[in-house]
Amino acid sequence: MPVVSNATNSGRALPRAGFALPWALVTPALGWTLLFFVLPFLAMGLSSLTAHDGGGFTLANYSQFFTDPSYWRAMVNSLEVTAIVTVISVLLAYPFAWILAEQVPERWQRLALMLAVLPFWTSYVVRSYSWLLVLAQNGVVNRALTSLGLVAEPLQLANTRLATVTGFVHFFVMLLTLTIFANLKQLSPSYRKAAADLGAGPIRTFLHVVLPLTLPGIMVGAFLTFVLCIGDYITPQILGGNNELLMPQLVMMQIGRRGDFPLASALSIILMAVVTVAYLACARWLKIERA
Numbered sequence: 001m002p003v004v005s006n007a008t009n010s011g012r013a014l015p016r017a018g019f020a021l022p023w024a025l026v027t028p029a030l031g032w033t034l035l036f037f038v039l040p041f042l043a044m045g046l047s048s049l050t051a052h053d054g055g056g057f058t059l060a061n062y063s064q065f066f067t068d069p070s071y072w073r074a075m076v077n078s079l080e081v082t083a084i085v086t087v088i089s090v091l092l093a094y095p096f097a098w099i100l101a102e103q104v105p106e107r108w109q110r111l112a113l114m115l116a117v118l119p120f121w122t123s124y125v126v127r128s129y130s131w132l133l134v135l136a137q138n139g140v141v142n143r144a145l146t147s148l149g150l151v152a153e154p155l156q157l158a159n160t161r162l163a164t165v166t167g168f169v170h171f172f173v174m175l176l177t178l179t180i181f182a183n184l185k186q187l188s189p190s191y192r193k194a195a196a197d198l199g200a201g202p203i204r205t206f207l208h209v210v211l212p213l214t215l216p217g218i219m220v221g222a223f224l225t226f227v228l229c230i231g232d233y234i235t236p237q238i239l240g241g242n243n244e245l246l247m248p249q250l251v252m253m254q255i256g257r258r259g260d261f262p263l264a265s266a267l268s269i270i271l272m273a274v275v276t277v278a279y280l281a282c283a284r285w286l287k288i289e290r291a
Contacts, residue, residue, distance in 0.1 A: 093176035159241030183217025
């Protein structure tokens, strides 16, 4: 009887130990997320509902965004720049990823990928200032255009939307290339062979087989580009100057110039809401498929 009792007790203890182990492993990550994301987000949410002068709870910070044309314009500018950067980056990254996956020999692909991600090895701020020097009135581009006689006077390239988009695209093309390349490498050649056996040419095979199957990789890279681009402060500040106000710059202005943390919190939450809407719109393509 004691043996049976011990076996029963040990049988009951094993499930408890098996249940506690996963929680013990995930607790540090949950604690980190709670401490550095959930609690700061709740604090920011509470701050957004308070007045700048320390009064009670109010929705004035949110109403100010929708009633002030300059604030609304900053959001529109951010969405426009982000959309332009995402579209251009996809159009440039897909052919590049295709060449790396299909045309470059297997033994040279790792070297080609390493060369492709070299921009990631340089400081983000250094890259932005480098583009500022290239696009300046006495920069490389204007000197080349004037020396070739294509323009009589240097063009205003720096401190414009064009400069901001150029700096963003230079960085995000590589990010999109990696996601699309990984998707192309996972695509079995049998799909294209089957399409060819059914009479499909290269163009129809790409449009009806390859592109739909690699769409998840495109959408993942495009969503990452959207999130990183719409929340970036450095590149628009350095390359765009103050000629066009974007949402991150508007948030920093409330903190640096006015010290209005409640309004800055409200603008940040609105920006996060826009990112959430973008995620929900792309959610069907962002699911991780399991074999």
